[in-house]
Amino acid sequence: MSKGAVWLTHDEHTARLRRAKRKPLAGDTLHLYYDEQVLAEEPTPPTLVADEGDYSVWYKPYGMRSQGSKYGDHCTINRWVEQNLEPERPAFIVHRLDRAATGLIIIAHKKRVAAEFTRMFQQRSIDKRYRVTVHGEFPDTPEPQLIEREIEGRSARSLITKLAFNGEQNRTHLDVSIETGRKHQIRRHLAEAGFPVVGDRLYGQKGDSEDLCLTAYQLTFACPVTHWRKSFNLPDSLPSNS
Numbered sequence: 205m206s207k208g209a210v211w212l213t214h215d216e217h218t219a220r221l222r223r224a225k226r227k228p229l230a231g232d233t234l235h236l237y238y239d240e241q242v243l244a245e246e247p248t249p250p251t252l253v254a255d256e257g258d259y260s261v262w263y264k265p266y267g268m269r270s271q272g273s274k275y276g277d278h279c280t281i282n283r284w285v286e287q288n289l290e291p292e293r294p295a296f297i298v299h300r301l302d303r304a305a306t307g308l309i310i311i312a313h314k315k316r317v318a319a320e321f322t323r324m325f326q327q328r329s330i331d332k333r334y335r336v337t338v339h340g341e342f343p344d345t346p347e348p349q350l351i352e353r354e355i356e357g358r359s360a361r362s363l364i365t366k367l368a369f370n371g372e373q374n375r376t377h378l379d380v381s382i383e384t385g386r387k388h389q390i391r392r393h394l395a396e397a398g399f400p401v402v403g404d405r406l407y408g409q410k411g412d413s414e415d416l417c418l419t420a421y422q423l424t425f426a427c428p429v430t431h432w433r434k435s436f437n438l439p440d441s442l443p444s445n446s
Contacts, residue, residue, distance in 0.1 A: 207243055208277035211235040220277070239275040247279050252289070253308065254436055258317045258429050260289065261436045264309045266415050266445065270300035285311050299325050302388065304403070306445050307334070307420025308436055320428035325385060331424040334380040334390060335367075335444055337417035338399040339409060342366045342376040351393040355386040362393045375402060390418060403445070419444040 205224060212221040213233040221234070228234060247268040254261040264270070264281050272280045282295040289295070295311045296318035312318035324330050343349070348363040361383040368377045376399065380390055388407070394400060395407035402408070402417040421438040438444060 206278070208272055208283065209237045209239075209243065209275055211237070211274065235274070237275045242273070242275040242279070245276075245279040249288070250281050250284060250309075251442060253439065253442075255289075256427070256429070256434075258314050259310055259312045259321070260285070261423065262309050262311060263438065263442045264301050264306060265443075266304060266306050269303050270297060270309065281309060282311055298322050299330075299385065301420060302391070302416070302418070304405070304416035305418045305420065306416075306443070307418075308423050308438060309420070310423065317428055324425060324428065328383055329425065331422070332382055332385075332420060333422040333424075334382075335419045335421050336378045336380050336390060336394070337402045337445075338376050338378060338394055339402060340374060340376065340399045341369050341371075342378060342399055348381075351397055353393060353396060355389060355392060358384075358386060360384045360386045360389050360393065362390060364394075391416075415445050417445050 205221060208220050210221045211218055212228060213235065214229065248265040250265060250268060251263040252260060253263055262281060262285065269280045272283065277283045282297045285295040293313040295313060296315065298310050298312050298318050298321035301307060301309050310321060312321055342364070344366060348365045351362045351364060354360060363381045365379040366376060367379055382389055391401050391404050391407050395404065400408035403412055403414040404416055405412070419438065421444065422435065424435040427434045
């Protein structure tokens, strides 16, 4: 129950059951889900980068999830924040990072602020930047290279800037910004272009055993509370997998 694997259906509405003292009513349905591997997960805790009151910005480490499942949510960043941020506040996910990716993620603490952030992401008014390391030598171009390929039938646009090439390792360090937020967008676009991300178990090279070299290092947007322009950068003291 404390790890989010117990659910209660009441009047056709199903939600996680957190309190052991809550009494189910006649007609309610109790769901208990068990997955030993999920319940045993103990991800590295996230690091607070900025507390803005109605929302906060965090560094999500490798292995921490942005979304739970019916089998549990104790290993998600929003649940960790709910239980550990002081003063205590609700925590709402407004965007996601892959479990294997690292970097900056926003957590909202009010429903209206969460809704506004969701709208901003949908309208592409938040600038998201990533550092990525790929296999191979990415081509030099005078301007950022646009990769525009649909993902699951939806438009997806990624802008790629070459930073440096390591000839000994045959790897290229890239700066990537995305105008859309499709699932695994950066990883899929780069793999399809012939430059798989180092450590990518899904779309990368076979036998690639390193951690995924993809880090969200910057978020820039107009604050939904004050409307001031805000830019959050990954502190030098925090690890970047790229």
